[in-house]
Every structure is written in C-alpha cells, then in structure tokens.
Amino acid sequence: MPEITRDTLADTLDEIALLLELKGENPFKIRAYRNGAEVVRSFDGDIVARAIDDNLKGIKGIGDALQDKLHELASTGSLEFLENLKGAFPPGLFELFEIQGLGPKKIKVLHEKLDVGSIADLKEVCESGRVAELSGFGKKTAEKILAAIENRSKFAGRFVLAKVAESAEAIRSVLRDHPAVSRVEVAGSYRRAKETVHDLDFLVASSDPSELTAFFTRLEGVTEIIARGDTKASIRLENGLQCDLRAVSAAEFPFALMYFTGSKEHNVALRQVALQQGLTLNEYHLAPVDGSERPDPTPDIHEERDIYRELGLAYVEPELRENRGELEAADAGELPRLVDQDNLRGTFHCHTTESDGSSTLEEMADAAGELGLAYLGIADHSKSSFQARGLDEDRLAAQIAAIATLNKRDAGIRVFAGSEVDILKDGDLDFDDDLLAQLDYCVASVHLPLGQDEKTMTRRVIRAMENPHVTMLGHMTGRLLLRRDAYPITHDKIIDCAAATNTIIELNCSSMRMDMDWRWWRRARDKGVKCSINPDAHHVRQLQSLHFGVRIARKGWLRREDIINCLPLPEVIQWLETPKGQRS
DNA sequence: GCCGTTTTCGGCCCGACTGTTTTCAGTCG
Numbered sequence: 194m195p196e197i198t199r200d201t202l203a204d205t206l207d208e209i210a211l212l213l214e215l216k217g218e219n220p221f222k223i224r225a226y227r228n229g230a231e232v233v234r235s236f237d238g239d240i241v242a243r244a245i246d247d248n249l250k251g252i253k254g255i256g257d258a259l260q261d262k263l264h265e266l267a268s269t270g271s272l273e274f275l276e277n278l279k280g281a282f283p284p285g286l287f288e289l290f291e292i293q294g295l296g297p298k299k300i301k302v303l304h305e306k307l308d309v310g311s312i313a314d315l316k317e318v319c320e321s322g323r324v325a326e327l328s329g330f331g332k333k334t335a336e337k338i339l340a341a342i343e344n345r346s347k348f349a350g351r352f353v354l355a356k357v358a359e360s361a362e363a364i365r366s367v368l369r370d371h372p373a374v375s376r377v378e379v380a381g382s383y384r385r386a387k388e389t390v391h392d393l394d395f396l397v398a399s400s401d402p403s404e405l406t407a408f409f410t411r412l413e414g415v416t417e418i419i420a421r422g423d424t425k426a427s428i429r430l431e432n433g434l435q436c437d438l439r440a441v442s443a444a445e446f447p448f449a450l451m452y453f454t455g456s457k458e459h460n461v462a463l464r465q466v467a468l469q470q471g472l473t474l475n476e477y478h479l480a481p482v483d484g485s486e487r488p489d490p491t492p493d494i495h496e497e498r499d500i501y502r503e504l505g506l507a508y509v510e511p512e513l514r515e516n517r518g519e520l521e522a523a524d525a526g527e528l529p530r531l532v533d534q535d536n537l538r539g540t541f542h543c544h545t546t547e548s549d550g551s552s553t554l555e556e557m558a559d560a561a562g563e564l565g566l567a568y569l570g571i572a573d574h575s576k577s578s579f580q581a582r583g584l585d586e587d588r589l590a591a592q593i594a595a596i597a598t599l600n601k602r603d604a605g606i607r608v609f610a611g612s613e614v615d616i617l618k619d620g621d622l623d624f625d626d627d628l629l630a631q632l633d634y635c636v637a638s639v640h641l642p643l644g645q646d647e648k649t650m651t652r653r654v655i656r657a658m659e660n661p662h663v664t665m666l667g668h669m670t671g672r673l674l675l676r677r678d679a680y681p682i683t684h685d686k687i688i689d690c691a692a693a694t695n696t697i698i699e700l701n702c703s704s705m706r707m708d709m710d711w712r713w714w715r716r717a718r719d720k721g722v723k724c725s726i727n728p729d730a731h732h733v734r735q736l737q738s739l740h741f742g743v744r745i746a747r748k749g750w751l752r753r754e755d756i757i758n759c760l761p762l763p764e765v766i767q768w769l770e771t772p773k774g775q776r777s
Numbered sequence: 778g779c780c781g782t783t784t785t786c787g788g789c790c791c792g793a794c795t796g797t798t799t800t801c802a803g804t805c806g
Contacts, residue, residue, distance in 0.1 A: 221789055225778035256779050294795090296804050331797060381806085394806085422794055437806085439793090457790095457806065464790050475791060 194270035196647065199233060199240055202263055205275060206230035209262075211287065212278040214297035215304075229259045231458060235517045237716070239685070241267055285311030291350070293341040294334075302327060316342055344433070351389045352434055353674050355704035355741050358383075360434060361393050364412065368438075371408060373401040376446050380453035381437075384511045386744035388707040389674055392435040394453050402440030409438040445477045451497045452476035458516035459509075466504050466520060479503060512748040517715075531747040536759045540739060541570030542613060542636050542667060542699060542727035547592055548573035549581035550731040554592075554608070558599060560733035562606040567762040570727075571596060572611040572636045572667075575623035581640075584612070586628055593631060607762055609633035609769070613667055615640050620656025622663070629662035634769055636699065636727075638667030639680070647681035654687055658696040661773045665697035665725050665757075669709040684713050692720040695776045697757055700749075702742025703729040714749025724749075725757045 195201075210226035232254040233240055243249055244267035249260040266272045282304070289300045289312060303309040306327055307318045315338065318324050324335040344350075361379045368377045374397045378384070381394030399405045406426035410418045419427035419435065426438045441449045452460060452475070467474040473482045479500060494500055498508045506523040510531055513519040522528045543557055544550030552560070554571065561569040573592065574583035584592060589612060596610040611634045615623040622629065622637060629635050637657040645653065657663055669687060670679030691698050698717060701708045706729065709717070714724065726742040728735055746756060753759045760768060768776060 219778080222778045224789075228779080254779070258778055294804070298803055329797070329802075333796060337795090392806095420794060425793060427794095452791095453806080455806080460806095461790060468790085473790090477792090 197241055197244075197267050197270060199236075202240065202244060202266060203230040203233040205266055205272060206233065206259070206262075209275055209278065211290065211297075212275075212282070215282060215286070215301055216278070217298075217301060225254075225256075226259070228254050231516070233263070235712075244268070283310030285314075288312050289315060291345055292338060293344065294337050295341075299330075302329065312342060312345075344429075350433075351391055351675055352432075353389050353704050354383070354386065354707075354744070355738055357390055357393060357434060358741075360414075360430060360432070360436070364393070364395060364436065367412065368395060368397055368405075368409075371397075371399075371405065373399045373404055375399065375443050378450055380450055381455060384454050385456060385514055386512045386741070386748050388711070388745065392437060395436060395438045396446070396449055396453050397438065397440050398443040398446040399440045400442075405440040406438060409436075441477070447494055447497050447500060448474070448478055449476045451500055454497075454511050454514060456515050459514035459519070462516050462520050463504070466506070470504065472504070474500070510747065512744060513750065515748075517712075529750050529752045532743060532751050532753045532756055532759065534740060534743050536753045536756070537566065537726065537739060537743065538761050539566045539568030539570070539607075539758050539765065540727055540736070541609070541611065541634065541665065541725050541758060542572045542701070543569060543730045543736070544573050544613075545571060547588065548578070548583055552731075552733045554595060554599065556733055557730070557736075558604060558606055558608050560736055562604060564736055564739075566606065568607040568609060568765060570609040570611050570634060572613040572634075574640075575612055575614045577615040577617065577623045578613075578640050583615070583623075586624065589624070589628065590631075607766075611635055611664075613638050614663075616653060616657040618642055618645070618653065620653040622657060622660060626660070626662055629660070632662070634664040635662050636665050636667040637663045639671055643671055643680050645680070647683060650680055651683045651686050654682060655690045658687075658690050658694050663696060664769070664773070665699050665727075666691065667699050667727075668701040668703075668706050668729070669698060672708055672710075673705045674707065675705075679708070679710075684709075685716075688713065688717045688720060688722055691717065691722045695773050697723045697725045700724050700726045700742055700746055701729050702726055702738050702745060703735065704738050704741065707741070707745050711745050711749040714746065714751055718749070718751055718755050723757045724751055724755055727758075 206226045207230045210223045213223045232252060244263040247264040249255050249263060262272055262274060286304060289295055307323055309315050309318060319335045319339045324330050325332045361383055365377055365379050368374055376398040378396050379393060380396050382390045383393055397405055403423040406421055409426045410421050410428055414430050415428045416431050417429040419429060424440050427435060429435050439449060439453060464474050471482055472479055494503065501508050507526055507528050509519050509523050545552065545554045545557055558569055574581040576583045576585040593610045596608050599608055611632050613636045616637050616639045617623060639654065658666055670682055672679035698709055724746060726739060726746055728738045730736050
C-alpha cells in the first residue's frame with residue numbers, strides 16, 4: 194500500500210473535483226471537493242491518522258461523503274470512487290487543463306466530439322481545422338489554443354518570486370509616472386509573497402482607464418497583447434511572464450486592491466463575513482445587500498485597512514491572506530505583529546571562495562556591512578561535499594583563524610565562523626564533535642544522498658539535530674523551486690525535534706529554495722522553534738535575497754522575536770555561547 | 778457535497794473579456 198500523506202488526501206480531492214468538472218457535474222458539488230482539499234491541507238493536527246481512524250466528524254467542510262472517502266483512501270490506500278471516475282477518461286486529458294483558455298467545458302467537448310486525449314491530439318485537430326468547425330469554437334479559438342500550446346512548452350508558466358521582482362518594480366515605476374495615474378500597486382500573489390508566481394497583477398487608480406490599458410500594451414518589452422479592453426489588459430513580456438492591468442477610479446482603488454491581492458480563498462471568506470453583516474463586497478464597493486437597512490459605509494473607505502475595520506476586523510497584512518486562519522485571528526484581535534525588513538540585524542549561512550562561493554570572505558563581510566548588518570555567519574561546505582570543494586579539518590581550522598584575524602580589524606561587522614556540515618546518510622555529521630565545538634555555530638544540511646524514503650530521511654535529520662553542536666538545520670527539504678521536488682521528510686517530527694533540542698530551523702531564502710516552506714512556520718513558531726533567515730549566498734549579490742526571506746517569514750506568521758537573526762549582536766553572541774540545551 | 782440561533786431544503790461570490798453568438802457561454806482571477 195502506498196504511503197498516504199496529507200498531500201495525498203488533498204490532491205485526491207482536487208483530482209476528483211477535476212474529474213467531476215469533466216463529467217459536467219453540479220458546480221457546487223465540485224466546489225465542495227475543492228474546499229475539502231483546502232481544509233485537509235490546512236488542518237491543524239494529524240489529519241491522516243484521523244482519516245485512518247474514521248474520526249473526521251465535526252471538521253467544517255468535511256461532511257459524511259468526504260469523511261467516508263478520506264477514510265477509505267487513508268486506510269486502504271485507494272479509492273474505488275476515484276478509480277471508476279478515472280476510467281472514463283484517457284490519462285493525457287488532464288494536461289489539457291494547463292492550456293490557457295481551455296476549461297472543463299471545452300475539454301469535455303474536445304474529448305467527446307473529436308476524441309482528443311492529449312495535447313498532441315489537440316494540436317493535430319487544431320491544425321487540421323476540425324476544432325474551428327465545432328459549435329461554440331471557431332477559427333480564433335483554434336489559433337489561440339495553438340498559441341497557448343506553444344507558450345506552455347516554451348515557459349513552464351511559473352516564476353520564482355525574486356526573479357519577477359525586477360519586472361514588477363520597473364513596471365510599477367513607469368505606471369506611477371503616468372500623468373493620469375494617482376495610485377499604483379502590484380497586487381496578486383506577488384504582493385502576498387508567494388514563493389512562485391504565475392503572473393503579475395498591476396492595479397492603477399486613474400482618471401482615464403482606457404488610456405491606461407492602451408499605455409500598458411505599449412510598454413517596452415511587451416511581446417504579446419493577450420487582451421485589451423477599457424478597464425483591463427493583459428500582456429506578455431519577453432521572458433514569458435504574463436502581466437495584467439486593471440484600471441479603476443480612485444474611490445474603487447482600495448476595494449480593487451483587496452480583490453486583486455486575493456487570495457481567492459481569502460476573498461471568498463471575507464465576502465461571507467460581509468454577507469453575515471448584511472453587506473456585499475466586490476472589487477468596487479462595500480454596500481448594503483438589497484433590502485437591508487444598514488447605511489452605506491462606502492464614503493469613509495480610502496484604504497484596505499478601512500474595509501477590514503468596517504467589517505469589524507483588524508488589518509490583515511497581504512502575506513497572511515491565504516485563508517489559513519487569518520480572518521479568525523483578525524476577528525479575535527490575535528494577528529501577530531509581523532517581522533519587518535529593518536528588524537534584521539545579521540544573517541548566517543553564507544559561502545565564500547573557500548568552497549563553492551564566488552566572493553571572498555572579505556568581500557562577503559564588507560557587503561554584509563554595507564547592507565547594514567551587524568554580523569555575518571560564514572558556513573562553507575564540509576569535506577563530503579567534494580563537488581562543492583568542501584573544507585576538510587585543516588582548511589576549516591585555517592578559515593577559523595582567518596575569520597579571527599578579520600574580526601580584529603574594525604570593519605563594523607562581526608563574522609562568525611561556522612560550517613555547513615553535511616548530514617551523512619545515516620545521520621552522522623561530517624566533522625567530529627571536537628572540531629564542531631571550536632566553531633561559533635554550525636548549520637547541518639542534507640546534500641547527498643537524496644533518494645531515501647521518508648522514514649529514513651526523517652531519522653537521519655533527527656539524529657543530526659540531536660547533536661549538541663548543531664545550531665540550525667539547513668534547507669530542510671532540499672527542494673529547488675520549479676526544478677526539483679522536496680525530498681520526503683515528516684515535517685511534524687522535525688519540528689517537534691527542533692523544539693525539543695533547541696535546534697533552529699533555517700528559512701533558506703535563496704531564491705530557488707524558500708525552504709522550510711512558509712506553510713509550516715506558524716506551527717513551528719507555536720511550538721517555540723526559532724527561525725534563522727539565511728540567504729545561502731554564494732556571491733555578495735545574493736545577500737539581497739534576505740529581503741524575500743523576510744517576506745516569506747511574514748507569510749509564515751513570524752514575528753521579530755521568532756527570528757534569531759533579529760537579535761542585536763551582543764545578544765546573539767551571548768545566545769551562541771550558551772550551551773544548546775540551556776538556550777531559550 | 779456542505780451547511781443551518783431564520784432554514785434538514787435550498788441556497789452556495791462575482792464581474793470582465795473573448796469569441797461565438799444575436800443574447801450568451803466559457804474562462805479567468
């Protein structure tokens with residue numbers, strides 16, 4: 194029986210939703226499955242164990258039917274209902290959902306009328322002209338589908354946050370300078386600091402919306418105009434990134450900003466809150482529902498903050514708007530005061546030319562000083578990472594001495610001598626304890642081998658964390674965004690072990706990692722686990738990624754006091770000098 | 778399929794754009 198995880202359960206419900214869409218089922222039933230998937234994903238507790246025990250009663254959004262299905266799946270490893278559904282469609286049909294402009298209805302028609310079962314089939318029937326003859330389709334639809342197939346293969350369709358920031362800020366700046374624009378914001382998942390984004394959503398308040406959509410389509414670097422109307426336009430940039438613009442009036446701006454910031458789930462939940470109060474909320478206004486005697490609150494609303502206030506809620510920072518409990522916390526006045534960019538006092542886990550970095554120790558120290566940091570932790574690779582020119586005992590001893598010398602010059606920055614020590618395949622560390630004890634701190638990370646099963650990997654990492662010299666756990670899952678999946682590891686157990694052993698978990702904010710994932714930080718924080726926001730910089734430029742690390746930490750509900758590198762220098766020194774078991 | 782101090786039945790968030798239509802369905806966010 195395959196291992197059943199939280200993700201298996203959630204993904205299965207999403208898969209059912211997709212299949213029901215293809216069948217043309219009741220849209221509300223489909224929504225119930227999608228909603229169920231989200232409930233499973235964000236459930237605070239061991240949902241798999243409860244599903245196995247058939248103990249899911251009372252969880253909002255999981256009714257009798259979903260309870261039975263989750264129980265069957267968790268306890269037997271398969272689900273007859275799903276297998277029956279799947280049997281009705283060729284497996285290649287599902288990739289059609291990745292084609293822009295195709296949804297369940299059109300895919301259903303393509304499958305039933307033209308026997309399309311894959312993207313290759315789709316391409317063929319578009320080119321042969323048979324798609325254009327279908328009722329509800331046409332020549333333009335066929336052309337658009339072909340273009341979308343091209344696009345899909347050219348660009349995977351998602352981009353990591355740090356990589357789109359330059360485009361986002363450049364376009365924001367150009368829009369701000371337009372004379373007919375009074376306010377501009379980049380909304381969407383970029384504003385919510387998702388680790389990857391699909392597109393950029395620009396919002397402007399303008400006296401001349403249609404001029405703005407036209408202006409937007411003429412921006413430098415536009416390679417394709419996907420759509421252009423009076424208030425809305427979509428373009429594609431040279432790197433494949435899609436950018437959308439919405440132009441609204443100044444009065445509508447706060448509503449539109451909230452709406453287009455999302456997430457969709459947050460918005461839906463917020464609308465429910467409004468409806469309960471006799472108000473209807475959309476991207477243009479907050480108004481009494483028809484027949485309500487409640488006075489119109491709109492005139493007093495100029496900022497998003499005012500909308501939340503009008504609904505009796507504390508302001509919810511954009512990073513938190515994922516419908517993962519933020520509205521309940523806002524209602525109860527229990528939202529955290531999130532860490533700010535200027536709270537960072539230093540950082541750990543940076544490399545130098547001694548291993549696989551491309552900036553020297555001095556260059557890294559100077560660059561960190563220029564960023565205003567008071568301390569910098571160096572952690573070059575250990576000897577087993579031979580591919581990264583990992584340091585052996587002698588070279589590490591020499592580096593410790595070099596750092597001591599560097600600290601004697603008054604450069605305004607304290608450098609800590611550390612090591613990114615490999616966690617070997619059985620959980621042993623790459624250096625013995627005597628050497629580790631000479632370091633200011635130690636990051637323990639898994640590099641090779643990566644192919645172990647979840648139990649073995651979890652045990653391996655836990656053994657390393659139990660070492661009294663391991664200060665923090667590096668890039669917990671080894672994922673590379675859009676390139677390599679996380680290796681399997683039981684997050685709950687690692688978090689519990691971190692809490693029990695006073696081991697910090699790193700938020701590795703290298704733009705391709707953002708690891709540990711933000712979805713786990715709130716739970717870790719609640720158990721008293723500390724975070725270190727580390728850039729894993731291999732070049733002075735990469736220290737900049739600390740900015741995105743803070744954004745992700747905010748997304749994980751982290752406060753200044755949860756983050757070790759928000760401590761001022763004297764306190765962090767004292768903390769590092771205290772034996773691990775006595776730190777708090 | 779889920780939910781309920783109005784309801785165990787009848788609701789379930791909603792608007793813009795496109796392409797195909799001649800009043801609207803599908804998709805997207």
